[in-house]
Amino acid sequence: MQIIGYVFIIIAFARLLAEGFERLGYPGFLGEITAGMILSAVLINMPRDQMELMAELGLFFLMISAGLEVTPEELHYAGRITVPLYALTYLVMFAVTLPFTGWTVSSDNIISAAILSTASAPIVVRLKRFFGEDFLHVALSYAVISEIMGLLIVYMVVRFHESPGHYEMILSSIIKDALFVGAILYANYLLGIKQKVRIIRFLRRLKSDEAVFGLFMVFSTSLAFISEEIGMHFSIGGFLAGLMMHSDLVGTKQYDRLTTIVSGVTYGIFAPIFFAWRGLNFETELSFVVIEFFVAIYIVRLALSTMAVRKTDLPTSIVRGAGIASFGVLGLLMGEIGFVSGVLSEHxxxxxxxxxxxxxxTSATLGRLVNQRTSKNPGSLT
Known part of the structure; x- marks a missing residue:
């Protein structure tokens, strides 16, 4: 009952602030993070192990939802643009962090660059009217790729830290990861060609939405278990499960049934806990160096993203750049993993x-300002 009480307080307060942020024009998850920051000073005796498990379930469902947002074909198409852009962004972020680490190359630079190269899918979705449907897929693809690559980079650094000199073992682990992801994508390709009709017919025979959701959860937790066992983050298995369950494979009706339930469970229960937990564990220092670091990082990244995805008019280019340069909540998780594992310094x-x-x-604010400007002057984006 004590744990249920804490869960109730966190969800209620997080959703309350989320509603307030939504009314101000910001994504609700920012209110949930803020709720966690406030509650960190109040819920001192909270059972942290149990709440961390709930937060990890939140991450699992969020990654499933991210997978359901895109199809493998869209990811492949958009990847031709977003993978080079991510690689360039990562290298630039790595270079920008060097002055703040005494011009020394270490795991601090590697992980910090991964954190600072991510994008926030909720911000992208909120700004989608400026993107156009084609660019929305590109922006969402960048957000997904940056989050997955960031997690993989962090876990690679942790592996090198825990097994220094054992390069054969680390290389075999990387090969296993690549084979696992490749096998899942190839299986999705084969199923889409040969078994699609059978899968749709089988799912249509199920009488309840809960049956569809139950089968999907068995599938997604199985992939999560395998991904964790081979050394990847468990949430990547959840993402791959969501990626496979696209409407072309399971049918539009079954896809709608599935996404409705997953969305309700994710954003009604587990996502508020995950975002609030990131706020509860948020640690920082306020100094001139920290502000200087953020200003330098954001200006460089916004300029890079805006030039890479530029449109004919400046407002649209800036909003597109802000969508790509929106950082992300998973950056907080990457930092926490790196810090706890001893590969990322406290500073x-x-x-x-x-x-x-x-x-x-900042990205959400830029989007709001451009939105207000274009609302008053509708011809400014044409």
């Missing part, structure tokens, strides 16, 4: 975490 953990939160706020 860079604090600066990267603050940059992630401020980046989300």
């Amino acid at each position: 860079m953990y604090a600066m990267s975490s603050l940059a992630s939160v401020l980046g989300i706020f």
